[in-house]
Amino acid sequence: MDIVEQNRKKMVTLLERMAKPEGMRETSLPGVRTMRASKPSRRIPILYEPSMIFVLQGSKKGYLDQETFTYDALNYLVLTVPLPFECETTIGEDGPFLGLSVQVDLALVGELLMTMGIRAVPPAGGCLGGVQSTPLELDLSGALLRLLECLQSPVEARVLGPAIVREITYRVLRGQRGGALEQLLPMDETRMQMHRVLHRMHADYARPLHIASLASELGMSVSALHHNFKAVTATSPLQYLKTIRLHKARMLMVQDSLGASVAAERVGYESPSQFSREFRRMFQATPMEETERVRAAIGLMRETAVA
Structure with a gap:
């Protein structure tokens, strides 16, 4: 050995x-x-x-x-x-x-x-x-x-x-x-911009994201923003933001016992039905099914969800 x-x-x-x-x-x-x-x-x-x-x-x-x-x-x-x-x-x-x-x-x-x-x-x-x-x-x-x-x-x-x-x-x-x-240090200007975008998404995930406005703020075209962002994350800005929101919502439902509609609103969704569709598409389960699966996996007792 x-x-x-x-x-x-x-x-x-x-x-x-x-x-x-x-x-x-x-x-x-x-x-x-x-x-x-x-x-x-x-x-x-x-x-x-x-x-x-x-x-x-x-x-x-x-x-x-x-x-x-x-x-x-x-x-x-x-x-x-x-x-x-x-x-x-x-x-x-x-x-x-x-x-x-x-x-x-x-x-x-x-x-x-x-x-x-x-x-x-x-x-x-x-x-x-x-x-x-x-x-x-x-x-x-x-x-x-x-x-x-x-x-x-x-x-x-x-x-x-x-x-x-x-x-x-x-x-x-x-x-x-x-x-x-x-490669994290030092960064060229483009890499620094993409990291700023990532940090902004994680801090302000519940707010609307307007890609055209964001690209304008960075001084680049929408296509350039998509290209540089995908080089970092292998996905688009909107898809990345959606992923953050859905993971945050799952955490709220699991840890804080929030219902799906409340969690959806907390993370920036205006439509509960859209949230449910996108949640199921990502996790291959309904919000309730996934919440119970995760809670069982980490040993949390079931609690009444706050609707």
């Missing part, structure tokens, strides 16, 4: 102690979350924040446009923009799916690049490479093990955790596809 596999088995033991509830959960260290699933999931839409995702047991397969990404015990995932794509989860014979998510800290990435003396160069053709799956290497595996060890104690997590997250970010930068993080 090689050292990476030995580290993985130790990490699984540590993570099983922490990740008792289903789903993605915060740890005592900000920006670090545990992931657990006891049942396989079909291919469903998800929305990840910029993060480094490490699978320790089981596997996930992501689908973005025409590309497929596998992240498992041998390959981790790096996302540099909030990216909606479809994902399916596989459970192995050895137990539940277990993983760890570490948020991408742009300030830390910039500091490390300066210290390393690396000048990031934008990729050819303007493609941001927003998602990459990468083989897990020995040094990164060791840093992940130390992170999980320190997370067993809230005090050690506060004292030692930030330095280990720093090392993990460094190891990812030094990995085979560290360029995905390098």
Whole structure:
């Protein structure tokens, strides 16, 4: 058994102690979350924040446009923009799916690049490479093990955790596809504009989005906006906004027990029937069916929805 596999088995033991509830959960260290699933999931839409995702047991397969990404015990995932794509989860014979998510800290990435003396160069053709799956290497595996060890104690997590997250970010930068993080800094003007648009959508998703007005604000044509936006997200601005709204609505129904009509209004839909159609098209289930499925998956008791 090689050292990476030995580290993985130790990490699984540590993570099983922490990740008792289903789903993605915060740890005592900000920006670090545990992931657990006891049942396989079909291919469903998800929305990840910029993060480094490490699978320790089981596997996930992501689908973005025409590309497929596998992240498992041998390959981790790096996302540099909030990216909606479809994902399916596989459970192995050895137990539940277990993983760890570490948020991408742009300030830390910039500091490390300066210290390393690396000048990031934008990729050819303007493609941001927003998602990459990468083989897990020995040094990164060791840093992940130390992170999980320190997370067993809230005090050690506060004292030692930030330095280990720093090392993990460094190891990812030094990995085979560290360029995905390098390309975040510096950005050319077009890339900066697209990131501003993404942040604006996530902050103001409940407000109407007028593509022509947005393109005019950015000083580009509507077709140029669509082209540059798709280079980042593999989708159009309106489709991306729709994805954000539907995911936010699902979260409101699951966590706050809101009814579909109230959730639809909260995220910017004027027509409840349009919301229901688009929700069902995305999640392949009605709002009520999907809410109950997610609540059962993460172990929440059923509550009466606020209509």
